[in-house]
Amino acid sequence: MGPKKKGKKDKGGGETDGMKLGEVDQLKKLQMDALAMEVQRNFDTEVKSSAEATARQMKLRMSDVNRLYEEEKTNTYEITRDMTRQYKDMQETLVSKINQLEGTIQELKDELETNRATFQQKLRAKEKVIGDQEEEIKDMKSKMEGMAAEFGDMLKKTLDKMKERIELNSANFEEQSVPINKRLEEFNLKD
Template structure:
């Protein structure tokens, strides 16, 4: 490999004066070359063994990293799926709450409109009742004034008639007593 093989003779300048090597020298030379090749082979086998061990370690590490990567991927997928489920669940819950609150708002707005309409109706009714009562009060006042006027007229008429009768019958009475009666009648006149 390194120095070449011969069939018994070798001309490599190993002998003195370029003489041919004896078979014993050739055997020693080949034996030395064999030892060197065996050492070299052992070194290369050792390097190959180390390389194979290193390769196995790297392959094991790659397999381990792949496994870790797959585990991480699975965990990430599970976490993502879980977060997606939670997000969708929360979204549905919030949409449900929004719908419920919108329905509540609509119901309260309807009730408010009904209450406002009821208040407006009550105000109208109250205004009508007040107007009716005011009309009745004015009518009663007018009747009372008319009755008071009639009563005053009747009283005046009665007093006038009584005064005439007293005058007629009082001519016979003394002047003193007639003055007192007329004074009392004057107090009753309106």
């Protein structure tokens, strides 16, 4: 075998860098190691506690986020459903109103056509009445002109006869030469 190496020996060997430790030193070293392990364990425990607390906080936060997400999802669904319902109601209302207005338009068109037909019929009847009245007026004018001509002829004949009588009476009047005053008195007495 070769030469032995000098160096650190395990906890059980008690040698460090070629020096032998005494039992007191070994005890101190073990206490220090125990203290270091205790500190390490406390540190690990603290880290673990901190990590667990953070994990719990993260889980709570995740739970809150999930809850908020689900609430938002539900709210979004409810709003979407409500808006869809409102949209469909509005669409149905508008379609109904459009149909109603189209019906009203058709009724008004029909009524307009009926009124136009009635108007045309009344216009034709009025034109016929006017035509008949104009024809009647023409006939009456023609009759009046005929009657006026007849009346004129009669008047002319009457005037001619009166003229003849006046001339005759005038000739007789001169022959009789009766005073006019006497004749007037006789005339007044007769009345």
